[in-house]
Amino acid sequence: MLIVLIGPPGAGKGTQAALIVEELGIPHLSTGEMLREAKYAGTELGKLAAGYMDHGNLVPDEVIVGVVAARLTEPDCANGCLLDGFPRTLNQAEVLDRLLAQQERKIDHVVQFECDDDLLVRRLLERAKVENRVDDTLETIAHRQRTYREEVKPIIQHYGDQGLLRVVNGMQSRNEVFEEIWQQISPGEPGG
Numbered sequence: 001m002l003i004v005l006i007g008p009p010g011a012g013k014g015t016q017a018a019l020i021v022e023e024l025g026i027p028h029l030s031t032g033e034m035l036r037e038a039k040y041a042g043t044e045l046g047k048l049a050a051g052y053m054d055h056g057n058l059v060p061d062e063v064i065v066g067v068v069a070a071r072l073t074e075p076d077c078a079n080g081c082l083l084d085g086f087p088r089t090l091n092q093a094e095v096l097d098r099l100l101a102q103q104e105r106k107i108d109h110v111v112q113f114e115c116d117d118d119l120l121v122r123r124l125l126e127r128a129k130v131e132n133r134v135d136d137t138l139e140t141i142a143h144r145q146r147t148y149r150e151e152v153k154p155i156i157q158h159y160g161d162q163g164l165l166r167v168v169n170g171m172q173s174r175n176e177v178f179e180e181i182w183q184q185i186s187p188g189e190p191g192g
């Protein structure tokens, strides 16, 4: 099953992604995580991405698309995967559609998290402390929320038009959010 998660930073995508991939046995492709790993490893990709990430800006489409395209062709993605943090722009969504079509695959569900801004900022500042994430300051958080809001509208429209959108309330508890997601994507009972 191929799933895309869409939601503002701090909406709990990472937490839910972990639960979903465990239940479905598919890999979790977090582009933010992939870029952070590249940054800490000091690879060329990491050095390039760091300049954008540290200011809360998106990495250029051609860079991130290359990373995702390569990852999608790895054997563990043959039965699907969960995309978290990608696509972030309409162009990325359109390129992804074309990539998947070439491989005779398609997205099954796009799960969209809805969450109030106040709660998001509180959660992100908390996470920045716990995880010592230098890219999560109040300034970059605010900038990333604005970037997200601007970028996400056409993507939501795009997937809405394709009938793929499953909206969930991200302000509930971890288990309640997962229940809501599972009801919409479930091929059967959780754990069953």
Ligand code: AMP
Pocket: 009, 031, 032, 033, 035, 052, 053, 054, 056, 057, 058, 059, 060, 061, 064, 084, 085, 086, 087, 088, 089, 092, 144
């Ligand atoms: P995240 O952990 O998903 O919030 O991503 C952290 C940072 O990685 C973002 O602020 C961007 O700089 C970069 N990034 C992650 N995914 C993408 C993407 N799909 N397109 C462009 N930049 C991305």
